[in-house]
Amino acid sequence: MDVHQDSFSLCALAASSGEIIRETRCSADVKNIVKFIKHLSENESNQVTLGYEAGIWDYSLHNRLVELEYDCVILAPSTMYSNAKHQMVKNDHQDAQMIAHNLASGTYKAVYVLDQEDDEVKEFIRLIKAMKRELKQTKQRIRAFVLRNGFRFERTPWTGVYLEWLSQLQCPHRL
Structure with a gap:
């Protein structure tokens, strides 16, 4: 799956033959x-492994698919095999095929x-x-x-004294 905020490009690949079975956006x-x-x-739907590149969906898509009892992997983009032609011409359709081929051949590392x-702690740290x-x-x-308006504080800023000094500044009415 090549996943974006508004769309998914999906590609089903037969692992044994490498043949593309079905694609859609x-x-x-x-x-x-x-x-x-x-x-x-x-026969094909019994052996489905879903995968997408780490990105905007983070773990939420993975977790939802696992809840629905699908095998899902988040692929680390830097570890995936990609040929030179794919590097020059990139589109969602080709990205979905590349991800499917990497899943089938095992040429990737999964994101932990x-x-x-741990996810809540990570989000909390991001917010902080x-x-x-x-x-x-x-x-x-x-x-x-403050400087643009001609005021200068000679001591350490953001102390109690500085905040008091800021509150005492006499700026023009509009400011």
């Missing part, structure tokens, strides 16, 4: 993946899927880092604003 909904699998012959607790980055940017904007 659909909206990004797990129901469409299930429908695609159900349209495969009974975190359990729920984002908030710290935004706080730093906001402080830089305030200091630049």
Whole structure:
């Protein structure tokens, strides 16, 4: 599966022969993946391994498919085999085929899927880092604003004294 925010490109490949059995492009909904699998012959649908490159869907798509009792793998993009021609001309259709071939031949490394607790910790750490980055940017904007308007604080910024000094500044009415 080549997965994006709004669409999935799906490719079914016979592992034994390497022959493409079925392909489609659909909206990004797990129901469409299930429908695609159900349209495969009974013999083919019994041995389905689903896979997609690590990216925007993170673990959510994987976890949903595992809940539905499908074997699903998240492939590390840097470990997948890809020929030079594919590097020059990339599209979703070809990416789905490449992912299917990598799954069938085992020429990839799977991404370790975190359990729920570890995933929650990872998300919490991401939020903290984002908030710290935004706080730093906001402080830089305030200091630049103060300097542009001719005010200068000679001591260490962002202390209680500095915050008190900021609150006492007499800026023009519009500012």
